[in-house]
Amino acid sequence: MYLMDKSRDELAELLTAWGEPLFRAKQVYGWLLRGARPQAMTNLPKALREKLDALPFGGVSVHSKFVSTRDGTVKYLFALEDGNLVEGVLMRYRYGNTLCLSTQVGCKMGCVFCASTLDGCVRDLRHGEMLGFVAAVEADEPAKAGERTVTNIVLMGSGEPLDNYDNVVRFLWRVTGDLGISARNISLSTCGIVPMMRRFASEAPPVTLSVSLHAATDAQRSKLMPINAAYPIREVVTAAHAYAEQTGRRVIFEYALIAGENDSQADAKALANLLAHTLCHVNLIPLNPVAERDLQGTTRAQAQRFAGWLADYRVSATVRREMGTDIAGACGQLRRKVLK
Numbered sequence: 001m002y003l004m005d006k007s008r009d010e011l012a013e014l015l016t017a018w019g020e021p022l023f024r025a026k027q028v029y030g031w032l033l034r035g036a037r038p039q040a041m042t043n044l045p046k047a048l049r050e051k052l053d054a055l056p057f058g059g060v061s062v063h064s065k066f067v068s069t070r071d072g073t074v075k076y077l078f079a080l081e082d083g084n085l086v087e088g089v090l091m092r093y094r095y096g097n098t099l100c101l102s103t104q105v106g107c108k109m110g111c112v113f114c115a116s117t118l119d120g121c122v123r124d125l126r127h128g129e130m131l132g133f134v135a136a137v138e139a140d141e142p143a144k145a146g147e148r149t150v151t152n153i154v155l156m157g158s159g160e161p162l163d164n165y166d167n168v169v170r171f172l173w174r175v176t177g178d179l180g181i182s183a184r185n186i187s188l189s190t191c192g193i194v195p196m197m198r199r200f201a202s203e204a205p206p207v208t209l210s211v212s213l214h215a216a217t218d219a220q221r222s223k224l225m226p227i228n229a230a231y232p233i234r235e236v237v238t239a240a241h242a243y244a245e246q247t248g249r250r251v252i253f254e255y256a257l258i259a260g261e262n263d264s265q266a267d268a269k270a271l272a273n274l275l276a277h278t279l280c281h282v283n284l285i286p287l288n289p290v291a292e293r294d295l296q297g298t299t300r301a302q303a304q305r306f307a308g309w310l311a312d313y314r315v316s317a318t319v320r321r322e323m324g325t326d327i328a329g330a331c332g333q334l335r336r337k338v339l340k
């Protein structure tokens with residue numbers, strides 16, 4: 001097992017078996033959470049550092065980073081030990097910094113507007129690798145003493161988190177338990193794998209659930225998202241409703257506005273009917289055009305009109321602010337650019 005995948009208890013067990021006192025495990029785990037490799041753990045005896053260094057590590061490193069001159073957004077490409085690259089984005093807000101993370105290398109969900117899925121899913125990320133992204137960012141952009149750089153996490157990068165369920169749930173328990181990032185500061189975005197949404201509601205910390213809807217009818221959604229054939233839109237909304245009831249957290253529905261496809265007043269009305277009686281908020285995102293796909297984003301003016309119609313129909317909605325537009329395109333585009 002990789003060192004980064006060991007829980008605090010598993011690490012304590014290992015070091016105890018090696019005859020080390022308990023405080024050593026605490027030191028080592030603390031270093032791992034700060035992105036250090038064994039050789040850099042300077043307060044450990046050299047022999048212990050070498051023993052740890054001989055174990056498979058399973059960490060990540062910063063391959064490259066791009067900083068927006070407009071709003072300070074940082075787009076990271078992380079390198080995994082097997083040479084794969086994955087994206088992450090650090091966004092700066094007044095209340096803190098949000099790190100957007102990937103959960104898989106690529107994705108197999110096949111949504112027609114998304115760049116992450118163009119080459120399918122290469123592999124799942126392990127929970128230790130996801131924790132490693134947070135640690136790597138803390139080391140790369142250190143905060144003031146006693147503070148953390150990453151205060152919020154969103155699992156909205158490449159991959160479908162509920163298609164890598166066990167790793168994602170373990171990651172969330174480690175992040176809330178070991179890094180002390182509260183579940184209310186974490187969001188997970190899913191394309192709507194209904195049985196996993198139901199399990200997630202009772203097995204994971206009560207994070208905010210975001211559901212990618214992007215349409216208001218099965219006919220429309222099936223054209224955009226193949227997963228809709230397995231879990232039709234009503235079932236997805238019902239599962240989201242159940243999540244809100246069980247956790248008391250308002251569900252977010254994501255709706256990418258595509259010019260001439262799903263951005264008319266009739267679409268807004270159908271969406272409002274679908275979401276009536278659900279504790280939710282709609283995030284409207286003008287589609288980010290992907291070079292490989294022939295779909296155009298709605299203009300910002302039309303997006304605002306769409307938000308207005310939803311408000312008329314008593315649905316809470318906002319148009320999402322765009323950040324880092326000078327450094328990155330839509331999901332998965334940076335990785336593809338670098339791979340080429």
Ligand code: SAH
Pocket residue numbers: 111113114115155156157158159160161189190191192210211212213254256285286287288289290330331
């Ligand atoms: N698999 C998860 C996370 C995907 S990325 C999910 O499906 O929710 C996060 C969001 O970005 C999703 O809502 C996804 O549908 C959306 N997205 C993907 N490509 C996009 C694009 N080109 N423009 C706008 N949003 C996009």
